[in-house]
Structures are given as structure tokens and as C-alpha cells.
Amino acid sequence: MAGLRCPLLGALLIIIVGVVRCSPKCFPGDQALGKCGESTSEKGTCADNTLGYCDDLPYSKAIFPNLLDHRSRGDVEFSAEYILLSVLDNLLQGECNPDLRLVGCSILAPKCEKNKIVKPCRRVCQALKKSCLPAFEAIDMAWPYFLDCDRFFVGEEEGCHDPLEKLRVNVEITSEDLAPQTPYTLIHFTHHNYNQMVSILKKTAAKCSNIAKTYSIGRSFEGKDLFVIEFSNNPGQHDLLEPEVRYVANMHGNEVVGRELLIYLAQYLCSEYLLGNTRIQTLINTTRIHLLPSMNPDGYERASEEGAGYNGWTNGRMTAQNIDLNRNFPDLTSEVHKIMKVRSARVDHMPIPESYWWGKVAPETKAVMKWMRNVPFVLSGSLHGGELVVTYPYDFSKHPLEEKMFSPTPDDKVFKMLSKTYVASHPKMSDQSTERCGGNFINRGSIINGAEWYSFSGGMPDFSYLHTNCFELTLELGCEKFPTEDELYPAWQDNKESLLSLIEMVHRGIKGVVKDEHGNPIKNARISVKGIRHDITTGEDGDYWRLLIPGVYVITAEAFGYSKVSKKITLPARMMKAGRVDFVLNRVEIKTRKYDKLIPEDIYDRYDPLDSYDPHAQAGQREQGEGDEQSQDREKPWWWSYFSMLGNNKPSWLLKNN
Ligand SMILES: *[C@@H]1O[C@H](CO)[C@@H](O)[C@H](O)[C@H]1NC(C)=O
Numbered sequence: 001m002a003g004l005r006c007p008l009l010g011a012l013l014i015i016i017v018g019v020v021r022c023s024p025k026c027f028p029g030d031q032a033l034g035k036c037g038e039s040t041s042e043k044g045t046c047a048d049n050t051l052g053y054c055d056d057l058p059y060s061k062a063i064f065p066n067l068l069d070h071r072s073r074g075d076v077e078f079s080a081e082y083i084l085l086s087v088l089d090n091l092l093q094g095e096c097n098p099d100l101r102l103v104g105c106s107i108l109a110p111k112c113e114k115n116k117i118v119k120p121c122r123r124v125c126q127a128l129k130k131s132c133l134p135a136f137e138a139i140d141m142a143w144p145y146f147l148d149c150d151r152f153f154v155g156e157e158e159g160c161h162d163p164l165e166k167l168r169v170n171v172e173i174t175s176e177d178l179a180p181q182t183p184y185t186l187i188h189f190t191h192h193n194y195n196q197m198v199s200i201l202k203k204t205a206a207k208c209s210n211i212a213k214t215y216s217i218g219r220s221f222e223g224k225d226l227f228v229i230e231f232s233n234n235p236g237q238h239d240l241l242e243p244e245v246r247y248v249a250n251m252h253g254n255e256v257v258g259r260e261l262l263i264y265l266a267q268y269l270c271s272e273y274l275l276g277n278t279r280i281q282t283l284i285n286t287t288r289i290h291l292l293p294s295m296n297p298d299g300y301e302r303a304s305e306e307g308a309g310y311n312g313w314t315n316g317r318m319t320a321q322n323i324d325l326n327r328n329f330p331d332l333t334s335e336v337h338k339i340m341k342v343r344s345a346r347v348d349h350m351p352i353p354e355s356y357w358w359g360k361v362a363p364e365t366k367a368v369m370k371w372m373r374n375v376p377f378v379l380s381g382s383l384h385g386g387e388l389v390v391t392y393p394y395d396f397s398k399h400p401l402e403e404k405m406f407s408p409t410p411d412d413k414v415f416k417m418l419s420k421t422y423v424a425s426h427p428k429m430s431d432q433s434t435e436r437c438g439g440n441f442i443n444r445g446s447i448i449n450g451a452e453w454y455s456f457s458g459g460m461p462d463f464s465y466l467h468t469n470c471f472e473l474t475l476e477l478g479c480e481k482f483p484t485e486d487e488l489y490p491a492w493q494d495n496k497e498s499l500l501s502l503i504e505m506v507h508r509g510i511k512g513v514v515k516d517e518h519g520n521p522i523k524n525a526r527i528s529v530k531g532i533r534h535d536i537t538t539g540e541d542g543d544y545w546r547l548l549i550p551g552v553y554v555i556t557a558e559a560f561g562y563s564k565v566s567k568k569i570t571l572p573a574r575m576m577k578a579g580r581v582d583f584v585l586n587r588v589e590i591k592t593r594k595y596d597k598l599i600p601e602d603i604y605d606r607y608d609p610l611d612s613y614d615p616h617a618q619a620g621q622r623e624q625g626e627g628d629e630q631s632q633d634r635e636k637p638w639w640w641s642y643f644s645m646l647g648n649n650k651p652s653w654l655l656k657n658n
């Protein structure tokens with residue numbers, strides 16, 4: 001999909017060609033609808049669709065003139081409509097991509113059958129408009145006229161087609177899948193492509209509908225849903241004091257063992273629960289578990305083209321946009337290394353620097369960041385491949401030249417305990433004697449601080465720890481990134497117990513609720529532990545979880561406008577359940593605003609592109625320009641400059657109130 005996708009080139013050419021061709025007398029598209037006297041008399045013929053931005057439509061033959069009366073491929077390429085489709089992904093910051101482009105393409109390069117136009121379905125247009133209109137509102141752009149669901153789209157009875165069919169995954173759930181008498185699931189220890197993966201997740205959720213649910217956290221660049229399956233006794237909602245855990249796999253598209261393990265784990269949790277396995281029932285009854293088997297489904301596709309067993313080291317690692325997702329998160333760690341020298345500094349809930357949004361943020365990264373913010377995760381594992389070792393934050397070195405160097409977090413002891421738990425149940429990681437990959441880490445017990453192994457910034461675990469309440473480990477599951485199928489069952493055997501026991505670790509340390517004197521929950525209260533410069537905050541219902549190793553601690557709860565309360569606690573060595581420590585804080589009069597350690601109320605609202613994004617804070621760029629046209633444009637929205645080369649044919653239909 002490279003090459004042709006250069007909007008500026010297209011835009012340049014329209015000055016020469018476009019002005020001559022376009023007749024501005026009637027509203028674009030009206031001609032095709034016979035509203036402008038002279039109507040399209042010549043009949044079109046089906047031809048191969050060669051439009052660069054539309055080359056992934058689910059059909060290959062298109063027809064000209066199209067629905068907007070463009071007579072040739074050239075006409076389309078020099079049209080404002082086509083330029084809009086080519087830049088829309090940028091303008092909308094990846095939102096609604098690629099659906100919007102494909103639906104637009106179905107108008108610009110309409111499906112052709114027997115030399116006749118087959119129109120796209122109205123319901124597809126309506127659904128798209130519903131979900132994408134907010135993105136247009138956010139950049140103050142009118143809904144494009146050629147995506148008018150009534151004018152260019154038709155109903156099923158008229159034989160419409162679905163331009164998004166490739167993006168949809170159809171899963172048939174048969175009654176056999178739901179038969180209650182067969183809780184036992186035969187897990188197929190094979191590789192699963194995208195559709196197979198989604199199908200298994202949905203079938204599993206259907207079979208265990210009381211305890212499981214699938215949902216999508218967003219889309220990959222190429223439009224694949226990032227599906228999560230969650231397990232809990234109340235799927236779909238957070239329960240007070242119930243901790244939440246996530247596993248994320250395949251963020252490097254060519255590291256596939258974790259992806260398969262999570263697909264197997266989902267089936268295992270479902271069938272063992274139904275079979276009455278007490279341990280699994282207890283786990284699911286007390287924990288909310290989210291599994292994202294593939295964070296980079298586009299990269300997986302590329303990697304799997306090479307075939308399993310081919311140990312391509314890098315092909316498919318990146319996303320379709322060539323982004324390494326484990327370098328794409330905001331780098332908060334370099335700031336931490338600076339402020340740690342200040343004795344009172346605490347490192348938690350650090351804001352995302354504004355400059356981060358000026359760079360390229362992958363839709364996959366954005367989806368995961370939104371997810372991290374919406375769910376009160378406590379513990380996480382990120383599953384990788386290529387080595388056999390567990391690493392823990394920081395991944396970014398505190399060495400001034402970023403050389404490898406032990407760079408611990410204030411919670412180093414907790415991270416070590418979590419890492420050891422994973423290793424202890426893993427026969428290959430804990431085996432000191434075998435010839436195995438990961439030999440480098442044998443004398444370290446298969447655990448290493450990330451930065452001590454090698455330093456990198458923009459990783460997911462550092463971000464998780466420094467921006468949210470969640471502690472994340474990196475699990476490197478073996479030397480082969482894309483092994484052959486015969487190695488998958490052994491990989492499951494090696495990791496199953498470790499994956500379960502790491503989830504169980506979320507029940508260590510303490511948890512509780514912070515309330516005011518009237519019993520109302522206080523959200524965003526800080527829970528601090530004396531001697532550990534990393535605070536945890538309470539969630540919507542005032543609940544919190546604080547992972548800790550056994551020992552004696554002084555715990556303090558505080559919140560803006562409330563008194564501060566401290567408690568001394570002892571966590572015994574054999575702790576299997578989080579200790580319950582609740583707090584009641586009294587309202588106090590605030591005399592001075594000297595609560596700089598507290599989270600400002602607006603911390604999450606300040607940089608809010610994740611929730612209600614403002615893609616162009618940098619709208620000021622156009623200001624140097626002079627001349628008539630420029631001054632006319634001065635009142636126009638920032639994105640107007642994308643069409644500046646269109647001369648008199650600028651798409652005024654994108655302006656609101658016009
Ligand atoms: C888990 O919860 C279910 C539903 O409430 C209950 O039937 C089951 O006995 C519980 N299992 C365990 C081990 O607590």
C-alpha cells in the first residue's frame with residue numbers, strides 16, 4: 001500500500017487538471033443523481049480498481065463514472081473527496097480507520113457487476129456515521145456530503161453490498177458449542193490466525209457466559225479489533241475490592257508463543273471452572289482477569305506469512321505502520337531518573353508530556369493506554385519471546401549515557417517477588433542444569449532488571465508503573481519467537497502453572513476502601529507506604545490494592561481536602577490473601593494549597609487526547625503565509641491547509657455552517 005498514497009502529489013496535479021474538468025455549477029454528486037439537467041448518459045464498464053488508497057476493498061472491479069460522476073481514475077485521484085480520504089487518518093488521529101476510508105472508497109470506486117454499479121448498504125453507512133461523527137466534531141469538520149447515507153447508499157432489498165466485510169469476523173456459535181453436558185474442552189495446541197483466534201475467544205465466552213465476556217479495546221492500524229476476553233464472576237463490571245489483572249501478548253507480531261498461551265489459557269479457565277476445579281473457581285470468583293492475546297495482529301499476519309519455524313528475527317515485529325509498540329509508549333522514566341535526586345519526590349501517576357502527542361502514536365498503543373486508564377489494573381504480564389527470562393522495570397537505564405545499568409524502581413522487592421513466582425513454577429526457567437536458551441540468566445535465577453539487560457525507552461512496563469497503579473513484568477517465554485506447532489504443547493505445560501500463580505499474586509499485600517466520615521467513597525486518594533516512594537491511588541469506589549512483600553509497614557491515606565490517617569500493619573510471611581486496611585478521612589478546612597504531593601484533580605484531564613482528543617493543538621503553523629488566499633483562509637479551521645492546493649475547488653462542504 002505504498003507508492004500511490006501521496007496526497008500532496010495528487011493535490012498538485014489538480015491545479016492543472018481539476019480546474020478544467022470540474023463543473024462547479026452543481027453540488028458535487030448531484031449530477032450522478034440526475035439533479036443537474038444533463039445526466040450521465042454513457043454507460044460504464046467494469047475495470048480493475050487501481051486506486052491506491054482503495055486497494056483493499058473487498059472487490060476488485062470498479063466502474064466509472066462513479067457515484068460522484070468522476071469519469072476516470074484520474075478524475076478521482078485529483079478530487080477533493082479522494083484527498084480527504086487519504087489524509088483523514090491523520091486528521092482524525094487514527095480514529096475510525098480504516099472503515100471510513102473503505103466506505104468512502106465504495107463511493108469513489110463503486111463495486112461493478114455486469115457493468116452496473118452495486119451500491120453499498122445504508123445500514124453500514126449509518127453505523128459508521130454513528131461511531132465516527134464524534135471524531136469529526138472534535139476537529140470541527142462537517143460530515144462529508146458523499147457519505148450521506150440517504151443519497152448514495154441503499155437498503156438490503158436493493159441488493160447492496162458491505163464494503164467493510166473484510167473487517168468483520170463471523171463467528172458461528174453452534175448449539176454443540178453451548179451444550180452444557182460437555183464442559184471439557186479439547187484444546188488444540190496449534191497456531192491460530194486472526195479469525196480462528198477471535199472465533200475461539202467468542203465461543204469460549206459463549207460457553208462460559210456466566211464468567212466470561214469478550215470486548216474490543218480498539219482497532220489495529222489495518223482495522224482488526226484488539227479483542228480481549230475477561231473472566232470474573234461478574235463479567236463486564238468492576239466489583240468493589242476485586243483486583244484486576246491483565247496479560248498482553250504478541251505486541252511484537254512475530255513473538256507468538258504468548259498469543260497461543262493466552263488462547264489456551266482462556267479455554268482452560270472456562271472448562272476448568274465448569275468442571276468444578278476449586279482453585280480456578282476461587283481465582284475467578286475473586287479476581288477479574290483480562291487476556292489480550294494479540295496487541296499487534298497486523299504484525300502477526302506478516303510474521304506468519306513466513307511460516308512457523310522460520311526463525312525470522314524481526315519480520316512482523318512492528319505494526320503495519322512500522323512502529324515498535326514496546327517503544328511507542330510515553331517515556332516517563334527519564335524524568336524519573338532526574339527527579340529521584342530530590343528527596344521528597346515520589347514517582348507515580350506521572351502525566352504524559354505534551355510533546356508525546358506530537359510524535360506518531362500507534363492506534364494499538366492508544367487503545368492500550370485507554371484500556372489501562374479505564375480499568376483499575378493492579379498486576380500485568382507482557383508476554384514476549386526470543387529469550388528465556390523474566391524482566392522487571394525499569395527498562396530504561398538511569399546511566400547518563402543509557403548504558404546497561406541496574407535501575408530499580410522503589411518497588412524493587414515487590415517486582416523481584418513477582419518475578420520469582422513466575423520462575424519458580426516454570427520447569428525450564430528454574431532448571432539450573434539443562435542446556436537451554438537463556439543460559440545467560442541461569443546464575444541470576446532467570447530474572448533480571450530490564451535496564452541491566454539492555455536499556456530502551458517508551459516501553460509498556462515502565463509506563464504502566466509510572467502512570468497507573470499497575471505493576472507489569474515482561475515474560476520472555478523462550479528462544480524461538482515463532483516455533484513450529486510441536487513446540488506449543490510443551491510451552492503450555494511449562495507456562496500454565498506460572499501464568500496461574502502470577503495471577504494469584506494479585507492477592508498479596510493489602511487492599512481496602514477509603515471513605516469520608518459519612519461513608520462516601522473517596523476516589524483518587526493516595527495510599528503511601530513509608531520508605532517506598534511510589535503511591536497507589538483509590539479507584540471510583542474508593543477501593544485500592546497495594547502489592548507488598550511480607551514485613552512491617554506504616555501506611556498513610558490522604559486526599560485533597562481531607563485529614564491524613566496513618567496505620568501500622570504487619571504482613572505475615574505466609575500470606576495468601578491481601579490484608580484488609582480501610583481508612584476513614586475527615587473533611588478539613590484547607591488553609592494553604594500546599595498539597596503538591598497530591599494528584600491534582602485534573603491530572604487525567606489535562607492531556608486528554610485519549611478521551612476527547614484535540615488532534616491539533618499545533619494549529620498555529622499556517623500563520624506565516626501572506627496573500628489574498630491566505631487571508632481568506634485565516635478564518636478556516638487548521639485542516640483547511642491540507643486542501644490549499646486545490647485552488648477554487650476546495651471542499652467547502654467540509655466547513656460547518658456554510
Ligand atoms: C464461585 O462462585 C460460584 C457462583 O457464585 C459458586 O457457585 C461457586 O461455588 C464458587 N466457587 C468457589 C470455589 O468459591
Ligand SMILES: [Zn+2]
Nearest residue numbers: 252255384385
Ligand atoms: Zn518482544
